[in-house]
Each structure stands twice: as structure tokens, then as C-alpha cells.
Amino acid sequence: MKKTILFLAALAVMTSCKNEPKSAPVIEKTPIEVVDGQFTPEIMHRLGKVSDPQVSPAGDKILYGVTYTDLALNKGQRHLFIMDIDGNNNRQLTHLPKSVSNARWIDDANIAFTMGGQIYVWNIVSGGAPVKVSDVEGGVEGFELSPDGTQVMYISQVQSAIRPTDDYPDMDKSTGRTITGLMYRHWDHFVETIPHTYIASFSMKGVGEGVDILDGAPYELPTLPFGGLEQLSWSPDGKSIAYSCRKLTGMDYAYSTNTDIYLYDIATKECKNLTEGMPGYDTDPLFSPDGKKIAWISMKRGGFEADKQRLFVVDVESGQKKELTVNYKYNVTSPVWKADGSGFYFTSLVNALQGIFEIDLDGNVRRITAEDAWFDFDGVQVAGDRFITTNRSMNRPNEIVSVSIVDGSFVQLTHENDEVLAKVKTGKIEERWITTVDNKKMHTWVVYPPDFDPNKKYPAILFCLGGPQGTISQGFSTRWNYKLMASQGYIVILPNRRGTTAFGQEWCDQISGDYIGKNMQDYLVSVKEMKKEPYVGKVAAVGASYGGYSIYYLAGIHKNTFSAFIAHAGIFNQEHMYMMTEELWFPHWDNGGAPWDNNPTANRHYSNSPHKLIKNWNTPILITHGELDYRVPVDQGMAAFNAAQMMGVPSKMLLFPDENHWILKPQNSIHWNRVFFDWLDQWCKE
Numbered sequence: 001m002k003k004t005i006l007f008l009a010a011l012a013v014m015t016s017c018k019n020e021p022k023s024a025p026v027i028e029k030t031p032i033e034v035v036d037g038q039f040t041p042e043i044m045h046r047l048g049k050v051s052d053p054q055v056s057p058a059g060d061k062i063l064y065g066v067t068y069t070d071l072a073l074n075k076g077q078r079h080l081f082i083m084d085i086d087g088n089n090n091r092q093l094t095h096l097p098k099s100v101s102n103a104r105w106i107d108d109a110n111i112a113f114t115m116g117g118q119i120y121v122w123n124i125v126s127g128g129a130p131v132k133v134s135d136v137e138g139g140v141e142g143f144e145l146s147p148d149g150t151q152v153m154y155i156s157q158v159q160s161a162i163r164p165t166d167d168y169p170d171m172d173k174s175t176g177r178t179i180t181g182l183m184y185r186h187w188d189h190f191v192e193t194i195p196h197t198y199i200a201s202f203s204m205k206g207v208g209e210g211v212d213i214l215d216g217a218p219y220e221l222p223t224l225p226f227g228g229l230e231q232l233s234w235s236p237d238g239k240s241i242a243y244s245c246r247k248l249t250g251m252d253y254a255y256s257t258n259t260d261i262y263l264y265d266i267a268t269k270e271c272k273n274l275t276e277g278m279p280g281y282d283t284d285p286l287f288s289p290d291g292k293k294i295a296w297i298s299m300k301r302g303g304f305e306a307d308k309q310r311l312f313v314v315d316v317e318s319g320q321k322k323e324l325t326v327n328y329k330y331n332v333t334s335p336v337w338k339a340d341g342s343g344f345y346f347t348s349l350v351n352a353l354q355g356i357f358e359i360d361l362d363g364n365v366r367r368i369t370a371e372d373a374w375f376d377f378d379g380v381q382v383a384g385d386r387f388i389t390t391n392r393s394m395n396r397p398n399e400i401v402s403v404s405i406v407d408g409s410f411v412q413l414t415h416e417n418d419e420v421l422a423k424v425k426t427g428k429i430e431e432r433w434i435t436t437v438d439n440k441k442m443h444t445w446v447v448y449p450p451d452f453d454p455n456k457k458y459p460a461i462l463f464c465l466g467g468p469q470g471t472i473s474q475g476f477s478t479r480w481n482y483k484l485m486a487s488q489g490y491i492v493i494l495p496n497r498r499g500t501t502a503f504g505q506e507w508c509d510q511i512s513g514d515y516i517g518k519n520m521q522d523y524l525v526s527v528k529e530m531k532k533e534p535y536v537g538k539v540a541a542v543g544a545s546y547g548g549y550s551i552y553y554l555a556g557i558h559k560n561t562f563s564a565f566i567a568h569a570g571i572f573n574q575e576h577m578y579m580m581t582e583e584l585w586f587p588h589w590d591n592g593g594a595p596w597d598n599n600p601t602a603n604r605h606y607s608n609s610p611h612k613l614i615k616n617w618n619t620p621i622l623i624t625h626g627e628l629d630y631r632v633p634v635d636q637g638m639a640a641f642n643a644a645q646m647m648g649v650p651s652k653m654l655l656f657p658d659e660n661h662w663i664l665k666p667q668n669s670i671h672w673n674r675v676f677f678d679w680l681d682q683w684c685k686e
Contacts, residue, residue: 001347012657024097027070027077031668036449037425039487041673044478045069045074045666048416050398054383056667058108060085061295064400065103066416068091074667077289080113085383086402087413093124099392110204114140119154121204134207141195144229145202146238151208151266153232153241154210157625159671160218175663186582187225188628188660197221197232197243199266212543213264217582219247223259233285233294236237240265240296241287247365254584255302261285263316268461274314275321280307284334288341292316295335295344298323303585304370304512306469311335311344311359324363329504334379345387345405351501352431352443356387356403359510375427376474377403387488388413388576394447394483397476425450427486433496434529437521438524443503444526445472445494447486458535460491462527462562464543464550468511468519468590471502479662479668480544488677493530493539497522499509513601515546516553523550527561538684542676544568545632545661549610552640555621556613564683566676567623569632572640574609579634614643620650622679624672626659654680 032046049067056063058487062083069076078099083090094100096115103113109125117139122130132367134140136156144152145578161184164174178192178414184191198210214221223246224233231244246259260275261282274294275282279302286295294314301309309331311324324344325332335346345368354376355369369377380387380403387403396417427448433441451457463480465472472494476483483493494502498509498519511519523541530536541562543550548570555565571577575595578587584661588594621644626639637653644651654675656668663672 005030007023023071024068026095026097027067027073027075028095029068030081032420034420034423035494037062037423039424041670042071043420043424043605044481044484045071045669047134047396047420048412049078049608050390050400050416051078052103053381053390053400054103054105055085056105057106059383061108062400062413063093063103063105063111065101067099069666071666071670074665076666078361078634080111083413087400087411090414094479104143104145106145106204112143112145114143117141117293119143119152119207119603121626131204133203133205136194136198136207136210142229144232144234146234147236150202151199151238152207153197153199153213153229154207155197155229156193156210158196158212158216159192160194161190162190162642165327172375182254182584183250183582185630187627187630188459189630191224193461194218195222195224195227196218199241211269211396213243214245214389215243215269217247218249219245221245223640227283230284233287234290236289237289238264239267242287242295242296244283244285255283255303257299257305257585259283260496261294261314263277263294274319279433280304284314286335286337288313289339290341293341297332297335300514303589305583305586305589306501306508309333311346313361322361324359324361325365326360326362331501336382339382345382347377347379349380349471349473352445352471352496352500352502354378354473356389356408359439367408368405368589369403369410372409373408374474379403392475392476393474394429394445396421396475403479425487425521426483432529434526436518436525438518442522443496444525445482445492445496446530447482447492447494449486449491452535454533454535456488457535458491458492459529459537459563459680460530461485462493462495462523462539462541464523464541464547464554465497465500466543466545466547468499468515468546468549469501471500473502477666484673486507486679490680491530491536493526495522495526512590515549515590515605520550520553520557523554524558525563530566537686538563538565539566540684542566542568544678545570545572548632551621552610553608553613555619556610556616558619560619561595562619564680565619566624566679567621567637567640568624568641569626570611570623570636571632572636572643573611575606576639577632577636580635582630611639611643614647617644617647617649620683622654622675623673624654624663625656626661626663627655627657628660 053062053064065078067078075421080093100113101619110123112121118136120130138157142154162178164171170566195215200210201208241264244259263272282298286298298310298312301307312330314321330348333347335344337356345358356377359365375391375393377391378389380389390398390400400414401410427450430446432444481494501508511513548567551567552572591605595606623637623641625634627634641653663669
């Protein structure tokens with residue numbers, strides 16, 4: 001009976017939602033053709049993208065979303081699905097012409113979600129159409145209900161830039177921007193508005209008037225460009241909120257990573273800084289189940305965005321702080337309190353795999369998922385004696401899984417892409433530990449083409465990681481997809497060189513101030529080692545951001561190691577980059593200071609900028625860039641291309657006026673991939 005009701009409810013949404021124009025297209029799942037087992041950019045983009053599972057209050061259902069992409073329309077739409085906690089009775093709930101996101105349970109019958117920038121509620125048992133309950137000027141970007149469901153905090157934009165009419169009321173047609181300080185643009189936009197978080201009453205009938213937690217102060221809440229509602233936490237009694245905020249503006253903001261954890265009293269509007277004197281990133285606050293403690297993630301060193309992510313706990317009443325991860329050398333991510341407050345579950349990247357762990361209040365750590373489980377697991381929700389989360393590998397995108405808390409074994413609950421991927425040929429993946437020039441062991445993934453034959457010769461791709469801090473783990477991305485590279489007939493070499501984050505802080509720290517040193521040798525050693533294999537032919541090097549810097553630098557020193565290069569959004573001229581990027585703490589730390597700072601690290605760094613080695617370039621290079629990239633501005637790519645042309649180096653440039661640091665729009669991405677593989681095939685395949 002319940003199944004019939006849910007079907008009728010979905011049908012009602014599909015046919016009766018008064019808030020949506022009937023002519024708008026609904027993007028649904030459609031059959032995907034696979035020819036000769038070949039994995040293509042088109043197939044990659046059309047795979048269903050599973051995200052954000054939410055366990056019902058009773059613990060017997062999972063609500064989640066899937067995004068489907070229409071290549072002709074050049075966009076995707078996200079729909080809601082529901083299934084039993086064991087994966088049975090899986091069915092689609094929404095068939096709407098707009099994406100549905102941020103879906104949350106109100107109770108076991110009702111959910112809330114955002115669509116078109118407003119909050120809707122919907123009884124998924126009794127049926128009917130969703131009801132819009134908010135009317136927030138500027139829209140809602142995300143929300144979180146209080147534990148008792150009577151309040152909501154939501155993110156909305158507020159004006160921050162000076163408008164022409166602010167100075168000259170008669171200049172209502174002027175498009176001029178008046179800028180008086182730094183951080184006037186960020187990531188991919190000029191900063192004309194910033195996010196604030198509001199608190200309002202909430203019911204199935206409507207959302208009340210919002211109260212700005214920052215009371216109009218010129219700070220971001222959550223912090224740009226990637227912060228979300230994970231930076232705020234309701235207290236169990238709904239009377240206070242803990243949040244992370246960098247209360248700085250202008251030049252101070254541009255040079256600082258000093259976010260602090262604040263405790264906000266909703267009734268009195270009083271706010272207390274809980275991490276005064278801690279200069280690094282303090283993020284992801286989380287109230288304990290009894291409300292007496294707050295946990296958060298902290299980086300020790302100010303101005304460094306890739307310091308060790310430590311887990312701290314503070315007693316709300318006394319203010320006493322304690323670090324739990326003194327003896328744990330890896331980063332903590334996505335911590336979740338145990339129900340009895342005795343410790344946490346968290347995720348952590350260890351030796352190139354993101355697993356699930358637990359820690360008690362004395363700092364004792366246990367790995368839950370197996371060391372040989374070649375999957376990356378995301379943050380968990382507890383359902384009885386199991387976790388509900390998502391995981392992925394290099395061979396498939398996210399699916400929802402149920403993980404045993406006792407032994408870490410897992411069962412895949414969703415099978416969104418199984419049918420398509422079963423038709424796609426898959427190559428083997430192996431891990432190697434390669435000896436570096438200073439006799440350390442470097443983890444390296446190697447992905448082989450489908451139907452690999454060791455008696456044949458294959459071209460290879462060295463992938464240079466961005467960051468520079470980060471990790472090559474078991475990820476699956478529509479931007480850099482290793483399965484896709486291998487499917488085009490390439491061996492893919494993936495070194496976790498110096499600067500990667502899953503091998504302890506010493507390995508991570510080494511790259512700062514040494515961009516031109518050991519990590520470059522790590523890349524060359526990995527290629528030298530792979531070239532010992534008789535089946536490795538010509539090798540190309542590719543990379544983005546710091547990976548693009550790596551390409552530009554390797555082009556000047558590689559001595560014919562590589563047959564082709566591809567650089568996306570790469571740093572070419574470090575001196576100019578320092579004065580054109582937005583988050584200045586990043587180059588200031590990693591470069592050893594500004595170009596005018598007279599110290600050994602800065603002098604060495606800037607004197608060896610890739611643009612100063614252009615006279616050594618002699619290898620074909622493809623350069624791509626997004627024109628909305630304000631992290632590594634597009635003139636870096638243009639300068640590299642112009643220099644290559646002046647030197648007579650075979651070169652091509654592909655620019656996207658509507659993309660940022662990442663190429664995201666489906667057709668742009670497919671275009672990028674076609675040019676990418678055409679270039680590699682031209683110079684690396686016999």
C-alpha cells in the first residue's frame with residue numbers, strides 16, 4: 001500500500017506542481033550506448049551522479065539525490081530517490097524541471113528541500129505537490145533544521161560591493177566597479193555579494209523572518225569559496241549555534257587563514273570566540289550529543305592551508321581545550337560524534353586511500369574499513385550497527401554503501417551505473433612504491449588500458465597533481481578521469497609525489513618553498529622507473545593548476561623525457577601570479593614570501609619561475625584555461641602560449657570564456673577532452 005502511495009505522490013509532483021512552468025524540460029535517466037566496450041567522455045558525463053544520502057529519523061529509509069545530464073541541453077538536473085535502509089524498494093520521488101537539492105527529513109513522513117532558490121516541504125506519504133514555504137529575497141543557498149524542527153538556519157547573499165548609485169545616485173546605468181581593498185574577486189567572480197547565515201522559525205506552513213547571525217557585519221558565513229553548512233552546528237537544545245568564520249576583510253583577509261570557532265546565543269545574540277589565539281584554520285564545529293562539548297578541526301599554523309587537520313574538543317562551560325590527534329599523523333575529515341559522546345567516527349586519507357576510522361576521547365584510533373579496500377569513503381551517518389555513506393573508486397563514481405561498524409565490510413546499496421559500466425571494458429590498476437632520488441618510498445598508482453598485453457608497447461601519461469597539496473586516491477571525476485585516459489589506450493602514471501597529504505605532514509610540508517626540487521625529481525623518477533618496462537613507449541605529462549606549473553617547469557628541464565605536454569590553468573610566471581591571484585596566503589607561504597622579499601627561499605623560488613626557462617622549451621605543448629579563473633588568472637596560460645609560439649614550439653591554446661579554474665559545463669568538458677586526446681594521439685601514438 002505504501003509503495004502505491006509513494007508512486008501516486010511522485011506522479012502528483014510530476015503533473016501538478018503549480019510552481020513550475022510545464023514547458024520546462026525534465027532531464028531523466030536515458031539509455032547509454034556503449035560501443036565496443038569503449039569508455040568515452042560522453043558516457044562519463046551521462047552517468048548518474050549519486051549524492052547526499054540522508055537516513056530517516058526512524059533509521060529505516062534513505063533519501064538521496066541523483067543528477068542526470070543532457071548533453072544537448074548542456075546541463076544536468078538532480079532528482080530525489082528513496083529506498084529502504086537495506087537498499088530494497090528503491091524508487092524515484094521527483095520528476096521536476098528544476099534541480100532538487102539539500103533534501104532533509106523533517107519527520108518520517110515529511111521532507112524539506114531547496115528548489116529554485118527557495119525552501120519547499122513535502123509529505124512523501126500522503127502525496128500531493130511540494131509546497132513552497134520560504135520567500136527569501138536573494139534566495140536560499142542551503143539550510144539546516146534545528147534538532148526539534150522548529151527553526152531553520154539558511155544561507156543567503158548580502159550586498160558587499162560599492163554600487164555606482166551609492167556614490168552617484170544619478171548613475172543608475174553605470175557598470176563601473178569601485179574597489180578600495182583586496183579580495184575584490186574570488187575564485188570565479190567579482191565579490192559584489194557575500195554569504196550570510198540567517199535563523200528563522202520553521203513549520204510546514206512557512207519560514208519566518210530571518211535574523212542575520214552576523215548582524216550585517218562584512219564577513220562571510222560560511223567562508224568562501226567552498227564553505228557550506230558544515231561550518232555551522234545547532235546545539236541539541238536549539239538555543240545556540242557554533243560556527244566557523246574568518247572575521248577579517250581586505251588585505252588582512254587575503255593574507256590570513258585565521259578562521260575561528262564562535263558560539264552564538266540565539267536569544268541574546270551574544271557571540272563568544274572559542275579559539276582565540278589559534279591562528280590557523282578552525283573549521284567544521286560539531287556539538288556533542290549532550291551539548292556540553294564542541295568538536296572542530298584545527299590547523300596549527302596561520303597562513304598555511306595544508307597543515308595537519310587536528311581534531312579538537314572544547315568544554316563549553318570551562319573553555320578547556322584538548323587535541324585528540326596528538327599521536328595520529330594523518331588528517332581528520334568529516335568527524336561525527338558517537339551517540340554516547342565517548343568519541344568520534346571520521347574519515348582520513350592514509351597511504352592514498354580514504355578510509356573510515358574511530359577515535360575515543362583519549363586519542364586511541366582504530367581503522368574500521370580495510371587497508372586493502374581500494375575505495376574512498378565519505379563522511380558517515382550511523383544506522384544501528386552500520387554506517388550509511390558513499391564510496392567510489394577509479395572504476396566507478398559514487399554509490400551509497402552500508403558499512404559494518406564492527407569489521408568495515410560493506411554492501412553496495414545503490415546500483416545507479418552498474419548496467420552501463422558492465423558494458424565498459426576495464427583495465428587493471430596496481431600500486432607501486434618507487435624509490436626516490438633520496439631513497440624514500442613514493443606511492444604510485446598505475447592504471448592500464450583495457451585488454452592490456454605486456455608484449456605490446458603503449459603510450460603513457462604522467463599525471464601531475466594540482467594543489468600542490470592533495471592526494472591521488474581512489475577518486476572518480478569528470479574533470480581528470482584516469483579510467484577515461486586508460487580507455488583511450490594509455491598507461492596512466494599517478495605518483496603521490498612530495499606535497500601529497502596522505503603520508504604524514506613531513507611528506508606534505510616538503511614541497512613548500514621547494515617547488516623546483518624534490519617533487520620534480522619524484523615525477524622524473526616515476527617515469528624513469530616505468531620506462532624500464534618494455535611495454536611503455538612515448539610518455540606525455542599533463543596537469544592542472546600546480547600540475548600546470550609542473551608542466552611548464554618540466555618543459556624547461558626534462559631533456560627529452562616527454563614527447564608532449566598539456567597544461568591546464570597552470571602557473572607560468574610566479575612573480576606576476578603573486579600579484580594577480582586572490583588568496584595571497586597561499587603563494588606567500590609556499591613561495592617563501594613576495595617577489596620583493598630578500599630571503600633565500602623566495603629568491604630561489606622566483607629566480608626559477610617556469611617562464612625563465614622558456615629558452616629550453618622544445619616539446620609540443622597544449623595549453624588550456626578558463627577565462628573566469630581568478631585563482632590562476634588566464635593571462636598565465638596566454639603568456640605561456642605566446643612564449644611557446646615565439647620559441648617556435650608546436651603549440652595550441654584552448655580558452656573557455658565561461659569557465660573558471662575547472663572546466664565544468666558538459667559540452668565544454670567534452671570539447672576539452674576531445675582536444676586533450678587529439679593532442680596526445682598526435683604526438684604519442686605511433
